[in-house]
Amino acid sequence: MENFSGKGRPYGGIGWIVKKSLYDPYNVKIVFNNRRMSCLEIGDITIIGVYLTSNDNSKESMIGHEMDLTELEILVEKLESFKKKYIIVGDFNSDPGRKKTYDKKLIDFLDKRNLECLESKYSTQIKYTYTNGIHSSKIDHVIGPKTQTNFVEDVKILQPDQLNLSDHLPLKTTLKISAKNKQEKINNGEKKKEKKTSIDWNNPNNQIEYAQLLQTEIINSRLIENLNIMSDCNIKSVLDETINSLHSLMAKCSKTIAKQLKYPKIKKKSKEWWDDNMEKIHSEMKQQLWKYKNSQYKDINSKIKYKRLKRDFRNLQRKKMSELDRQFIKLLNRTNDQNKMWKIIKRKNKKKISCQIETIKLKELFHDHFNSKIIEPNKENLEYSTKAKKRIDEYEEEIERDKPKHYAVNRLNLANIIKKLPNGKSSGFNDIINENYKYGSSQQLVELVAKIIEIIVNNGIIPSFFNIGKISPVIKDEKQSQCDANNVRPITISDTLANIYEKIVLSELNDSHKGTPNQFGFTENSSCNHAVFVLKETILNYKKKNKPIYVCAIDASKAFDKVNRQILFYKLIGKVNPLIWRSLKRYYENSLALVTNQDQVSGIFKTTVGVKQGGPLSPKLFSIYIEELVQLIEKEQLGINAHGQQIAIILYADDILLICEEKDKLNRAIKICEQYGEKNEIKFNPEKTQLIVFGNKKQREQPTEIMMNQKKIDKVHKFKYLGVMINSKNNNNDHTEQRIKKTIRSFHQINRLGITNPELRIKFKTQFYKTFCRPILAYGCEPLKINILQMKKLKKTEGALIKKTLGIPKKSKTTKLMTALEMESTDTMLLKRKLKFVKNLCANSFTKIFINNLLTNESETVKKINKNSIINELEVLFEQNIEDCDELNQLCDSKTREIIINHKLMKKDGVVESIKYCLNTHLSDPKSHRILELLTKPY
Template sequence: MAMLSTKSNSGVSSPPVGSPGRTVMSQPRGERLKCRSKLKICTWNVKTMSKEGKIENAIQEMKRMHIEIMGISEMRWPNSGEMQVENHKIYYSGKNDGVHEYGVGVIVSPTVAKCVTNFTPVSERIMLLQIQASPINISILQVYAPTADKEEEEVVELYQEINKIIEKIPKHEILIVMGDFNAKIGAVNRTQYIGAHGLGNRNDRGDLLEKFAESSDLVVMNTFFELPPRKLYTWKSPQDKPERIVRNQIDYILVNRRFRNSCKSVRTYPGADLESDHVPLVGVFQTNLKKVKKRILVKHDMRRLRDPSIMGDVFQDVNKEIQKNKEEVDIEQKVNHIKESVQKVKEKYLKPDKRKKKSWMTEEILGMMEERRISKNDPQKYKNIQKAIRNKIREAKEKELEDRCTEIEFLQQKHDSYNLHRKVKELTGTCNRKQQGKLTDSDGNIIIDKQEKLKTWKEYLEKLFEDQRERHLQMEEPTNGPTILRQEVESAISQLKDGKAAGPDEINSEILKLFDEESVILLTEMLNTIYDSGKIPSEWLISEFIALPKKPGAKKCEEYRTISLMSHLLKLFLKIIHRRIYKLCESRISPNQFGFINAVGTREALFAIQVLFQRCRDVNCDLYICLIDYEKAFDRVKHDKMMEILKETGINDKDLRIIGNLYWNQTANLRTEGEHTENVKIMRGVRQGCVISPLIFNLYSERIFCEALDEMEKGILLNGLRLNNIRYADDTIVFAENLEDLQALMDNITYHSNQYGLNINVKKTKFMIISKNKITGSQLYINQTAIERVKQYTYLGTIINEDWQNSQEIKSRIGKAKSTFNRMSTFFKTHNLSLDIKVRLLRCYIFSVLLYGVESWTLNEDTIKKLNAFEMWLYRRILKIPWTARVRNEEVLRRMKKDLEIMNTVKVRKLQYKGHIMRNESRYTLLQSIMQGKIFGKRGPGRRRTSWLKNHGSIKQTPTFPDCSRQSKNCYNNREHSSRISTPRRCLFLLKCSSFIVVGRIKKNIIHLLLPYLVPFNLFFY
């Protein structure tokens, strides 16, 4: 049995590990790496790692000093996660609000990276890294304590948080707590925990550190080794001068007392250089590392199928493999054979290229950094070299930017949009770091152990999907259900989307699309066997969840979004069923549901409430609104009630049986950190990632609102009918003319929702009143709990408020678009890309953020000025024109070789949308009623505020609303009329008939700019 040495430079000896009365080996002897028995571990406050070239400099210093693990204090990287640089793995934990402040990290060598078992980002001041070693595992806590200007309470809280982590770490492991503690212990009398060889005088923070060490049974190792002061100090004060030395010891390495003898030495290396006023503190530990056997998820590059030769080879091989087992009868065997055939072909042809990413760092810069280190004692030379390094780094980064921009230009010429946008994201730094969160238990304690994490996730899933239902599905023997046709299978395969993550069977949709006619026939026979028997393959019944944080800093399971990965073969099968039942189910869904319905979406929902509430305001009709938020609505659907609703729709018996068996026999597990939880029985909720789940949820929601509201004559009177709710899936707005009516509506909705398992989240549900009069004292209650009244609310991603004006929403959209632009400023401000590509990607990344929900906007002069000013703000920054240059807007547009387009786009999309609604009476009956229907009320005196409908009248050359309605329905005749006009005259004709060209001179470049937008909708303006 390997033993730790029992002697150290501190002169203290103890029985060896593994002897009676001491620690037993925590791990059996496993595969050892060929590494030194002495492991160098370092901690260093580097002031910041956000500067270009600093991470490469740190790795260079690690290699020079043969350091395997380097802890970093004051990392200044936001969020938490891991990334790889030059084969070294970097783990970091920072602030969740995106601020580059505080932060800790650990850089490990390639050897140690293979032995890391767990990484836990605790906060911006603490992180934990666990390493498998022999004979005893190592746990490292990297710390950055508050500076002297912070309150003492912050330091106490930090130590309390560290203690909570220490309690979770097994006692038989080596524990190292290291970092910048901003405390001076000084040279004091020796104790069990503090040595006599500290530096300087103790301060109050030093007393706190000693108390922490005693309470946690930790030994401050760099106070136990007798060394000269130059190898003890860790920080150089700004007042430090050759004639007056001011240096202190404020960084420490602490080891649990039980394993103090594993530490052979601790000293500082003043000769190391990383542009910091601290020096590295290095400890040498006697231990061996053990390689961790991790489950590696093999990724395959589906993009390689774009190569015709590779696609041809895959086409031949996959069909040849699948057709080998034609005579197989057992369904499970057939599914396994398809899976194995696809996997075999993917392994042969679709392995990703393992090309090493080229770094911008050059050997010349690294050499200059080494020269700078050697010149530390010559301040002037050090300063000159540092200036030269900054210049070289700037040149190297510009060269890298130029090369990447050349790649982007080349991809644009090839029309390879996928790789183009991937390169843009790499260039802007939005996809190079793997984010990682933490998990806490019900008491708020951070979970460290991986098995405990899996157990916590399993318990959460069991609680989430637990329900009381019949153990077995009771169904009569099906009597009807048409046979699945080959054409249906081919159509369903063509509708599968590329680029989607594969499920547990690892079969991608791109491979399914390469099936030839004979393979499709075999697949059709297999699906028909499943359809006729109702027996679903066991692998199809297992869903795999992955957890993604809903927001930065997620801790609890509830704060993660569980995304389901399911078999693509199952998706194909359910697409066929979905196509058969869709029209039957959709006919039972009311027109005020806008979620998961063909030809409608968030745009229609936002338009409906915008125009409806504006029209109510115009006729002095007060509105009392409740914005409902359900608790995990999709996961609360009761399966027995769901089946009752589906039976009443009249779908085929075999389709119903497939859906029932799928829901009654399904299980799921969750994948985290490469491990899976045990399978959990899903007793309620609709299946995530399933194509028929949205349809089922809409039917389920429809039943609730039908039972709750059918006999209630409350709401807004529109064309003689009562309208009292607008829904987008589970995001629901309920409204009435007075508080009593709204309270009655909500009482009924709450009761019937509870009957169907859906609970209203009282904390997130809000109450709003829209009225010209100031109404106070009104209160809405749900389950005897008062609902908070708000002045504004974010609904479907847009801000709605009591005044029902879009100025606040437009201001918010401009702010979000500016934020996106600033994140991508490196890309937009470079001179290495043509203006054409910049403008194209400006529309893709910036305008798309700005113009979300634009069809429902109501514009005025103020908002138009803000939109135009924002567009000019973008162009000035692209051209790098400062405000002090006094360059006029006309000159900016001339340099951009374009005209203002945001307002043109806004007006075009609004007019397009109006014509689209007016032409489709059957689909948009409710929206047409909202636009033209009679609302009970009386106009007040004075001029009406601008509404969405009247907004068009304020735009020059716009036809009146009745004219638009009439002409939009006669668009085909207008198209025939316009086709008789010659091309040049037609361009002018379209522009004159549109609504957004100011009277005056029409420039040719405006025609070229706007004509593509006008062609699809121009005809209803004539």
């Protein structure tokens, strides 16, 4: 039994008292869903016990009551889908005989699910179940389906009795229960968690067969026809039924495919090196340690025995683990299938680090997180919110009155969205994964999904549990406590259909509203490197003028999670199709969440603030939310003029950089941010905000005091911006040193995969290095000009790691060795990445203008582009002055083709082919390794 009270007498709770003799014949099972709801399974009947949130005239109690009813509806829906008999009993804190708010919600619930209060159906003399001595009401009920309650024989409200010290009267219900037979008891008594269907989605045959099966099922079930003939009065119920049917068909087809596949059963062990002998030695070791401690550390014999047993245990452990590593290498070497190889790696690398906080506490934590405001409302904020609400109400009335033209989903765009759904993502609330849509895609599926979205948009009706997020707690720092709430980050997983809807809305929003060009987060033809490029090139430009430049990296606390939705939808007015605006508003009004942790699931709760963390649409919505801030700062000309282009603020999603040439201007820009934050409920955190000054040594070291929210901002000499280390000297030493350290750390982390093991095939070694190490070494180098010394360090690091991988001397030459390994040299690889990045710069509207202005400025003045600029680096590489982005684009294409041709020619070199032969035969021919050392020996 559970109760809610923190102190004093419990004022409510749920619990069951069951006669022991009933457990065996009736297969009694009790489950506490949460603190307000539980289920008693007895025989063929399920009894749901409830204690719903009472009305204390607060908004929190109203939300709590709505969530209780929503969760109850999910439970009822699940029981009905399995065709189970059920009744609901308990304190509903609502009286259908009245017309108050809570009473109306219960009446709506009863009507929607076709339920009735059974105590009213049976004759009873008592007309109330609760009294406080002044007022009486009937708030306790026994509720069941109108059509299937023949198992209920009688319901009575019992007479008041002097022994009853409660303010409630008991209800007596007589049920006709059938005992389950012995076989059913064996099958159902200990119901295990149902395993998810496992299918190799990379197998083309499985894809084709699944798509054909699903297409046939959709046609036979006539889901599209049902949507076409529905009436206005039952839109929501038909939508719910259609979506549930579609997902049921997907699950059915997946199971059909899975049954045809035979997978070998793998016996899981927590520690594969542990056996009876290890257990025996470990037990003796603990026994001797216990004896030694109990003798107050005087028993020398126990100490000697303990140390000997401990040594033996460790030696045996190392031997067994070494044997497991050899088995792992053999298993990999036998594998030719790429997908199978990565599955083996995934199993080897899997770490079980889970949150140790109770699920019920996590629910309370996240409920507060997604429903509380981050700042206290002030006068300006309240006035703005009131204005926003008034305009939103007016706009909704305009939509209803004007009846805009019906929205039609672009089928080609939708088919492309489904085709590009990523593989391997976790399933949402309905247990349907991306692959179910992606590989089941057909004309019928695309048409059905399009119809569903069109109905949602055109009618402004959101299906039940359409926008429900499954929150998983993820540990931020593995070294910190797994029980610390501050060390937990909520990751929300949405259903695939909801993500498809968001991507459709995103596509429409991108077409109708381009946004600010200096927002580089999650927009087309932009990346983190675009923002870094603009920052670096702007600083280089101002170094030429010998003026200091002040850059402030502003931290917005929990920016996505704390967006005021009312203000957001006010800002969205006029930026998207009115029907899409209305559907999106109602989509967020019906935003629900639940917490899953270690196979435990919390109750459902409503979320009222923030945009969905990880949602496809969220970055665009947040960029619109802070668009006005960009306009306010740029309007006052607080930034610097870079070749005729105003650069005052650079954004990547919620990462904000302010750039000013004077302290006063920076103070003014920060003041605008503060005021905007107070008005729009964004909390800028001065403790995590950093200031850095660029210029000569005197300018960098000059004391600088910049304030935010009456607190001094820390001045630093270097900081990390979007993963790139930026220092006040604006050289790239810190970044290259960081890349080298991270690459070496990554290399040692994958040692457990056998990358240095001489028995592992070369193709796997190369693949591991290219997957786990090389991207880390190259990250963030594209917008930087890497000088000769820095490039030498990067090449030396990569060469040393590759030679260590192959087990050859440190002084061996690596150029031809890397070619034989199907790898370009370090400098060639970085150059190719840079050329590709520059092409993306030319495709982005903001950076294209920036580069064109830079090139135009160079041609009009005597001064050249700064020698540390990547544009200058490319002019030196191409041995000519570049006129504009179009010419730069062509030169990059030409150089990329040249690099590819040169690499192909190098592969035909005789020495390279000899090295390649030695690499491929080193396992079967011991002499190959010696020949390899001679071929790579320095001259």
